[in-house]
Amino acid sequence: MFVYEKKLQYPVRIKNPNPKLAAVIISQYGGPDGELGASMRYLSQRFSMPYPELKGLLTDIGTEE
């Protein structure tokens, strides 16, 4: 289960707004080959992982993504 915290892990400061670049970056976040899809793959694969250390690792990576 996940908890949303109203803060960023790393600060964001945009000096020069660039919508085209923003569109590319945001597709890496939620697009077809983005972090979101990768995250769900890690979190799904951990269900068949037999080793506790690797259950933890897949959970960590899936959570981070």
Place this chain on the structure above:
Amino acid sequence: MESTTKSAAKQSTAVTQSAAAAQDRCRTGCGTLPGVCAPMAFPYVPMQENDPDRFSNQDAMRAGTLFPGLYLPFHKELESRFPAENTALSELMALDFAIDELGLYLTTHPDDREVLDLYWSYIRLGREGRDKYQAQYGPLMQTDLTPGSFRWLDDPWPWDMGGNA
């Protein structure tokens, strides 16, 4: 002068007739499908009032909603398969579920003072419950302190046999 008036009257009759024809097409009729001018659907959006009725936390988790007014029992047979009540984990799950539900409710009803007070009282209860649970069963979050050793990796995980009751 007279003929102009007559033709104007004719025109106005024609307008009235075509308007009547259009209205006829738009009538809902006697149990037939609505006419061409009728809307496709009548949306009905029920509004949740302030301080609505609530299930107990355990019943809420079983029903999938805290609010009887939103309960649609599509999966009645699933209710019997739910984990046993009164374990420390199921108490905490039910409490956290009620907190999630109240949080969602407050997003759309931020001025409901009574529910806000209930929300905060549940959050306080949840903090105590969490401490008790962790002392007995181990960490719920990776950042929880587990004196002695790092117990985060201990089996069972929530999806393992016995990790969910």
